[in-house]
Amino acid sequence: MAIKVIHPGLATTVQDLGRPGYFHLGIPEGGAMDRLSLKAANLLVGNDEGAAGLEAVFIGPKLEFTRDAMVAVTGAEMPIKVDGVEQPGWTALAVKAGQVLTFDFLKGGARIYIAVSGGIDVPTALGSRSTYPIGALGGFNGRAIAAGDELPVGEARKATEGKSIPEALRRRPGMPAELRVVPGLYWHRISEQAGRNFFEDEWKVAPEADRMGYRFRGGRPLDFVPREQPFGAGSDPSNIVDSCYPYGSIQVPGGTEPIILHRDAVSGGGYFMIGTVISADMDLIGQMQPHTPTRFVKVDIGTALQARKDRAALLGQIKALF
Amino acid sequence: MSKLEIRSPLPGTFYRKPSPDAPNFKSDGDAVATTDVVGLIEVMKTFHEIPAGIEGSRVTFLVDDAEPIMAGQVIAEVEA
Numbered sequence: 001m002a003i004k005v006i007h008p009g010l011a012t013t014v015q016d017l018g019r020p021g022y023f024h025l026g027i028p029e030g031g032a033m034d035r036l037s038l039k040a041a042n043l044l045v046g047n048d049e050g051a052a053g054l055e056a057v058f059i060g061p062k063l064e065f066t067r068d069a070m071v072a073v074t075g076a077e078m079p080i081k082v083d084g085v086e087q088p089g090w091t092a093l094a095v096k097a098g099q100v101l102t103f104d105f106l107k108g109g110a111r112i113y114i115a116v117s118g119g120i121d122v123p124t125a126l127g128s129r130s131t132y133p134i135g136a137l138g139g140f141n142g143r144a145i146a147a148g149d150e151l152p153v154g155e156a157r158k159a160t161e162g163k164s165i166p167e168a169l170r171r172r173p174g175m176p177a178e179l180r181v182v183p184g185l186y187w188h189r190i191s192e193q194a195g196r197n198f199f200e201d202e203w204k205v206a207p208e209a210d211r212m213g214y215r216f217r218g219g220r221p222l223d224f225v226p227r228e229q230p231f232g233a234g235s236d237p238s239n240i241v242d243s244c245y246p247y248g249s250i251q252v253p254g255g256t257e258p259i260i261l262h263r264d265a266v267s268g269g270g271y272f273m274i275g276t277v278i279s280a281d282m283d284l285i286g287q288m289q290p291h292t293p294t295r296f297v298k299v300d301i302g303t304a305l306q307a308r309k310d311r312a313a314l315l316g317q318i319k320a321l322f
Numbered sequence: 323m324s325k326l327e328i329r330s331p332l333p334g335t336f337y338r339k340p341s342p343d344a345p346n347f348k349s350d351g352d353a354v355a356t357t358d359v360v361g362l363i364e365v366m367k368t369f370h371e372i373p374a375g376i377e378g379s380r381v382t383f384l385v386d387d388a389e390p391i392m393a394g395q396v397i398a399e400v401e402a
Contacts, residue, residue: 058331058365059393105329105394110333207334207366208367210366289392
């Protein structure tokens with residue numbers, strides 16, 4: 001035991017990089033919504049990039065350390081305090097036994113990642129420590145952390161106090177946020193005009209947006225190409241015969257409010273998907289607050305693959321610091 | 323007379339009443355105690371009660387019912 005939860009925050013969960021390989025069985029990948037931020041936090045405290053840390057959304061937790069530890073907080077912009085003294089983000093902080101980590105109001109972004117040297121050492125479930133609360137799987141007893149919990153921490157390795165990730169290597173969504181989208185297999189289901197409108201309109205993140213899906217409002221509704229619904233599809237024109245839902249796919253139930261499926265998403269169903277957000281932009285979604293203005297930008301698969309390479313190169317630059 | 327601020331801890335949608343047909347938690351000019359609820363914030367499919375967090379007389383709301391709100395935004399001012 002090394003961390004006592006005094007106040008849990010809003011929905012603070014243990015997350016690592018997730019449990020790929022079970023989505024076809026309905027178990028989502030899970031893991032940090034902003035993977036780059038979690039990796040950076042882990043590297044700062046001497047962990048493997050995929051060690052388990054805490055993901056806190058909108059409100060930071062209040063944590064007491066019962067032994068000395070190196071701690072780093074990355075992701076959203078939220079003032080960090082150790083025993084009331086403000087500390088820098090994206091930096092390795094040496095915290096002493098008995099000290100308390102707290103946070104002020106969120107200033108930008110949506111989710112902070114707290115890494116501690118040794119990682120949060122809860123048992124693995126299906127190969128991951130990530131919490132999937134709806135399935136009561138992984139994490140700390142399958143749920144968000146609560147006041148009074150004592151989080152186990154693993155064996156620490158060497159890390160350098162004060163080491164920091166330079167500003168230029170951090171990634172945050174712009175204003176408006178731009179998410180690159182590859183049009184999908186069901187593109188033919190909407191009218192040409194609807195396809196143009198989708199990419200022209202400014203959308204806003206709906207307050208319902210969470211780890212399962214990010215919902216958007218504010219754009220024009222989609223018109224569908226008329227057809228007789230095939231056997232097995234629901235009666236609404238946005239329905240299809242049930243299909244797999246990829247991570248990042250954008251479904252538009254009723255043609256009105258697009259939903260991007262994220263780390264804790266459902267794996268299949270009967271809504272058509274207009275396209276898929278490219279993997280390089282998925283982390284940005286984890287840092288979008290409700291009401292963030294958002295544009296979808298149409299790209300082809302070549303652009304998506306190049307963006308993935310660029311993203312890997314960025315992680316390489318971060319790793320080169322250590 | 324000094325003014326204190328009630329700030330939102332959360333981004334989301336702010337509501338001044340517990341349900342659409344109910345009266346407001348507090349009206350402009352009311353006194354507030356620290357634990358009095360001044361509104362609800364809806365985010366991630368849940369509603370969170372927002373306590374005043376401070377004590378004072380004559381509250382003045384700066385955010386309307388059902389308006390978007392950002393974390394740290396001033397919800398209301400209170401005279402100390």
